[in-house]
Amino acid sequence: METQIKIRDLNVYYNKVHALKDINLDLPRGQITVIVGPSGCGKSTLLKTLNRFHDLADDTQVTGHVELDGVDLYAPDVEVTEVRTKVGLIAQRPFPLPMSIFENVAYGMRIHKLARGKELRDKVKHYLEVAGLWDEVKGRLNTPARDLSIGQQQRLCLARGLAVEPEVILGDEPTSSLDPISAKFIEERLEELKKDYTVVLVSHVLRQARHLADYLVFMYLGEVVEAGPAEQVLSAPKNDRTRAYLQGEFY
Amino acid sequence: MCRSQPTSWLGRSQDCLKLATRRETARLQTTQDPKLHTQARRIRKDELAARNYRLAASFPLFLLLIMVVGFFLRTQPLLEHSSVWEILSGMQWRPSAGEFGLLTFISGTLSVTLLALLLAAPLCMLTSLFLVEYAKRRALTAILPAIDLLAGIPSVVYGVWGLLVIVPLVPQISGFVQPWLGSIPLFAANNPTGYSILSGGIVLAVMISPIIISVSIEVLRSVPDGLRHGSLALGATRWQTIKKVVLPRAMPGLIAAIVMGLSRAFGETLAVMMVVGNTPLIPRSIFDPGYPLTALIANNYGEMMSIPLYDSALMGAALLLLVIVIIFNLGAALVLIRANRRAQV
Ligand SMILES: Nc1ncnc2c1ncn2[C@@H]1O[C@H](COP(=O)(O)OP(=O)(O)OP(=O)(O)O)[C@@H](O)[C@H]1O
Ligand SMILES: [Mg+2]
Numbered sequence: 001m002e003t004q005i006k007i008r009d010l011n012v013y014y015n016k017v018h019a020l021k022d023i024n025l026d027l028p029r030g031q032i033t034v035i036v037g038p039s040g041c042g043k044s045t046l047l048k049t050l051n052r053f054h055d056l057a058d059d060t061q062v063t064g065h066v067e068l069d070g071v072d073l074y075a076p077d078v079e080v081t082e083v084r085t086k087v088g089l090i091a092q093r094p095f096p097l098p099m100s101i102f103e104n105v106a107y108g109m110r111i112h113k114l115a116r117g118k119e120l121r122d123k124v125k126h127y128l129e130v131a132g133l134w135d136e137v138k139g140r141l142n143t144p145a146r147d148l149s150i151g152q153q154q155r156l157c158l159a160r161g162l163a164v165e166p167e168v169i170l171g172d173e174p175t176s177s178l179d180p181i182s183a184k185f186i187e188e189r190l191e192e193l194k195k196d197y198t199v200v201l202v203s204h205v206l207r208q209a210r211h212l213a214d215y216l217v218f219m220y221l222g223e224v225v226e227a228g229p230a231e232q233v234l235s236a237p238k239n240d241r242t243r244a245y246l247q248g249e250f251y
Numbered sequence: 252m253c254r255s256q257p258t259s260w261l262g263r264s265q266d267c268l269k270l271a272t273r274r275e276t277a278r279l280q281t282t283q284d285p286k287l288h289t290q291a292r293r294i295r296k297d298e299l300a301a302r303n304y305r306l307a308a309s310f311p312l313f314l315l316l317i318m319v320v321g322f323f324l325r326t327q328p329l330l331e332h333s334s335v336w337e338i339l340s341g342m343q344w345r346p347s348a349g350e351f352g353l354l355t356f357i358s359g360t361l362s363v364t365l366l367a368l369l370l371a372a373p374l375c376m377l378t379s380l381f382l383v384e385y386a387k388r389r390a391l392t393a394i395l396p397a398i399d400l401l402a403g404i405p406s407v408v409y410g411v412w413g414l415l416v417i418v419p420l421v422p423q424i425s426g427f428v429q430p431w432l433g434s435i436p437l438f439a440a441n442n443p444t445g446y447s448i449l450s451g452g453i454v455l456a457v458m459i460s461p462i463i464i465s466v467s468i469e470v471l472r473s474v475p476d477g478l479r480h481g482s483l484a485l486g487a488t489r490w491q492t493i494k495k496v497v498l499p500r501a502m503p504g505l506i507a508a509i510v511m512g513l514s515r516a517f518g519e520t521l522a523v524m525m526v527v528g529n530t531p532l533i534p535r536s537i538f539d540p541g542y543p544l545t546a547l548i549a550n551n552y553g554e555m556m557s558i559p560l561y562d563s564a565l566m567g568a569a570l571l572l573l574v575i576v577i578i579f580n581l582g583a584a585l586v587l588i589r590a591n592r593r594a595q596v
Contacts, residue, residue: 056483081487082486083486088484089480097478097495098478098496107482108487111487111495112486160485
């Protein structure tokens with residue numbers, strides 16, 4: 001396995017709350033990493049360090065290193081917008097931008113001047129196809145995105161995230177607000193996408209973790225308790241807590 | 252069965268209600284089930300409440316109508332004496348000679364108000380954008396009470412402040428800009444005193460800023476963070492996010508905030524009256540004095556009532572002010588509806 005994301009001595013403080021404690025992790029390229037653990041253990045906090053979303057909060061402090069292909073994302077000369085272009089995020093709840101379906105997907109490409117004119121239209125179509133939404137929306141690309149169903153909106157968010165050509169896709173429980181069928185659909189998309197992207201997911205659903213994970217990270221109270229190839233962690237967890245969690249003894 | 256879009260919630264739910272009521276009463280006639288009985292009663296109560304609320308909601312409109320009609324009746328004597336056009340376009344205000352031209356006052360009101368809006372609106376937008384989008388949470392919570400305090404200061408205090416600070420300052424401003432802008436009529440200096448449209452505009456701008464800022468802040472804060480994060484997660488800068496996502500979404504509310512400021516500006520009397528000069532001339536330059544409608548009414552009502560038609564003319568001025576405010580509000584409502592439709596996209 002080839003490491004793409006290297007996390008070293010990572011600590012995160014929310015004001016006084018020490019939310020992540022000395023995290024060290026190597027996440028593999030081109031695979032799906034799933035982060036599991038009980039509520040409040042710091043999964044979302046860890047994910048947000050990967051696209052520097054903690055920069056947005058006033059009182060949050062991040063120390064340590066997160067390297068993407070050997071480049072420290074927190075180095076002073078690294079532009080945060082560049083980090084977020086390389087590391088995309090699908091949020092828990094979809095928030096379509098206040099514009100048409102077409103413009104939602106075109107938005108990122110326009111901002112980064114990736115395409116225009118016919119090329120832009122072709123790319124919008126392409127990414128809508130990748131997200132599995134094209135057939136449902138091709139007749140109404142210019143209607144407001146907010147008219148879509150929640151499941152469709154989440155696929156739209158996937159499409160607009162892919163359109164800026166990231167290398168890594170983060171997902172913070174991206175299926176938890178969806179109905180089972182839409183959730184399954186997103187899962188299938190993500191499985192497809194790992195051919196071209198590195199995927200890091202937070203999941204509360206053990207079934208989903210078992211199904212999707214190539215690499216599994218188990219967190220507890222702000223620490224990484226166990227991390228390794230999914231089969232290994234699932235079949236023979238080294239840590240008692242991990243075993244108890246995987247057997248569904250606590251959530 | 253009654254699933255409906257939030258936008259048409261009211262209309263749709265009433266349709267559902269009517270249908271349900273009809274169906275329920277039909278069932279009620281064929282059954283004695285007590286449960287159904289209470290249900291039908293509940294629905295009927297609901298219908299009754301809806302009708303009463305509609306009545307209550309139309310009450311302010313009714314008040315407005317009474318005012319317009321009242322003013323109109325009191326203006327009648329003047330209208331028998333001279334035509335509407337003569338009054339609106341007349342430049343002469345000589346009550347003893349029976350001349351009641353309101354044009355100078357109309358232009359006074361419009362110029363002071365528009366100048367105030369031009370000064371206040373851009374600054375207020377930038378202030379609230381900075382406070383909500385860039386400043387730390389703590390700065391915002393520290394400044395909000397101060398803004399609310401400003402909104403509560405009596406207008407005579409603003410007037411005195413204008414008199415003591417702004418009026419002496421205006422001739423200096425005028426002298427400063429003359430070398431560059433003096434040849435443009437709008438900035439020509441024909442008036443050595445500081446009692447001017449500009450003074451009125453500045454005082455008024457300061458007065459309406461707190462309300463515009465505090466409403467704008469609320470509007471911006473009501474834009475969900477999820478939207479901003481959606482844009483930022485794509486590598487957009489803060490400014491791109493504001494321009495493309497936050498502002499389009501907040502636009503109807505921001506327009507409403509400015510309209511609230513505008514309405515206050517039209518009606519504000521005392522502070523403006525103290526600094527604007529009250530000379531019945533049509534202002535050509537921002538350094539000229541002016542005489543707004545509100546000042547005309549406040550300065551003269553109750554005096555010289557022995558002159559025929561005088562009170563009728565002042566009533567006419569009040570009616571005119573009311574009509575101007577209504578026209579601006581209707582215009583704003585139209586802009587708002589269009590902005591709303593665009594924000595839906
Ligand atoms: N903005 C914040 N300010 C203060 N404390 C916070 C903040 N966000 C999170 N925390 C705390 O940090 C810890 C980790 O939170 P985090 O959201 O990362 O948990 P999580 O594993 O994602 O939980 P869940 O599964 O419920 O989403 C929790 O104890 C939480 O209370
Ligand atoms: Mg979380």
